[in-house]
Amino acid sequence: MAVRKNLSRMGVAHFISFALSFASVIVVSRVLTPAEIGIYSVSVAVLGVAHTFRDFGVAEYLVQAEAVGRQEFRAAFSVTLYSSWLLALILFTVREPLALLYNHPGVAEVLGILCVNFLILPFGTPLLALMHRELQFHYLATNMWLTNLVQTLVTIGCAYAGQSYLSMAWGALAAHVFKVVWLNYVRPGEIFMWPTVRGLGEAVKFGSLTGLASIIREIGNGAPDLILGRTLGFVEVAFFSRANGLKKMLISRVVALVRTVYFPTFASEIRQGADGAKLYSLSMSYLVAIMAPVLAVMAVLAEPLILFLFGNQWERSAPLASLICIYAMLVTPYTFYSLSLIAVGEVKRNLAVESTIQGGQVLVLLSSIWLSLEDVVMLFGVVALTQIFCVQRALYRTFGLRFSDHIKAVFPSLILVPCSCLGPALTAFYAIENGLSDYHFSVLAVSGVLAAVGWLAGVFVLQHPMKKEVFNVAGVFHRTCRSLFRMKVK
Known part of the structure; x- marks a missing residue:
């Protein structure tokens, strides 16, 4: 029950965050040119690689540690602080050479703004990890969608204000500043503390291999933008x-x-x-x-x-x-x-x-x-x-x-794949054959309905375990609608 409840909370937060990010991408894609978005993509790819170095597995250390007291938390904060601030200095120093490498000053401008995020990160990342350990998903869910809301509003506002490829950078910075303010409100007195050198060895040792794997994965995620941007x-x-x-x-x-x-x-x-x-x-x-x-x-x-x-x-x-x-x-x-x-x-x-x-x-x-x-x-x-x-x-x-x-x-x-695809494939083929392919919304709407029907048919015909989850979701939806109807009657 607790797992399903936590998934529901985080599911709502992820849905809201997705909707906000989706709206931001749509608006920005229509306001900015491909070249402007490409400049930001390359800059973020550089930053993405650096992000994996900022705590070197400290989040995993806090979540899995046998016990986390004030000293362990302070040590984790210190590791994050030292690594993040060092990375901020390195990125700020190399931003101009990177701009020369990609032959555009915009790379240096974007990195200059996003470097500030690394100065702010230590005052939020360890506390978020601690909240995950303590299963405080109600706070984590609220933090997620509020932060995304701030980022979306600032990004879209800056895009319309003519900030070009800097729009997304200003949005990211605003989101990090808001996160620190909000966390300090929710957990006062736990954001700011003096760094220490005690206990650093254990924290770094625990997360070093995990962090190194994350670094390699992040390098792989950023490699397309970094390599293709150059070639x-x-x-x-x-x-x-x-x-x-x-x-x-x-x-x-x-x-x-x-x-x-x-x-x-x-x-x-x-x-x-x-x-x-x-x-x-x-x-x-x-x-x-x-x-x-x-x-x-x-x-x-x-x-x-x-x-x-x-x-x-x-x-x-x-x-x-x-x-x-x-x-x-x-x-x-x-x-x-x-x-x-x-x-x-x-x-x-x-x-x-x-x-x-x-x-x-x-x-x-x-x-x-x-x-x-x-x-x-x-x-x-x-x-x-x-x-x-x-x-x-x-x-x-x-x-x-x-x-x-x-x-x-x-x-x-895997059998649910053809069940879901049959309707959309026939719809797309019909639209092409009859000259209706320009009616994108209609094609997507019909295909979406047919895909959902095909998926549900597959679930019930195959007696897939997801059948139980479908009934659970339907039950929640029914109870919610009934409650809303009673409120309206009153």
């Missing part, structure tokens, strides 16, 4: 960013929501003697049942989605988005492999897997020296296959999970 230019980066963003806007929210509860729950079940292989496959069967059909439908409807949301200037991103969504769908059965390995202490194995996957992605991206953007995105399929092979091998060595057993467990969830 193909800002415009190509912008088209890739919009194509990849279509997947990230929806899927990242689902993953971020579930991982909040999945990690501590999985670790707890393992400590109580649960079978790791069966537990992982069962967990993934639920996640695949949601993520794989959504990604497949997005792949089918990539063109009308991008043209409707962002405008005709982004048409080139549509086929790229379809490929990216297909590749992402293939790896959904292995979504939380990293958290699962860390939960049982296999941080070295997790580090090895991350290094192999991200190394392969960087090699593919470097092929942009000779190949076009479209060719590079096609080669991402090699990265997906590499990830499946490496993760499956790690899961077998850790939990004894065989590939055949895992696929058998998630197969009913």
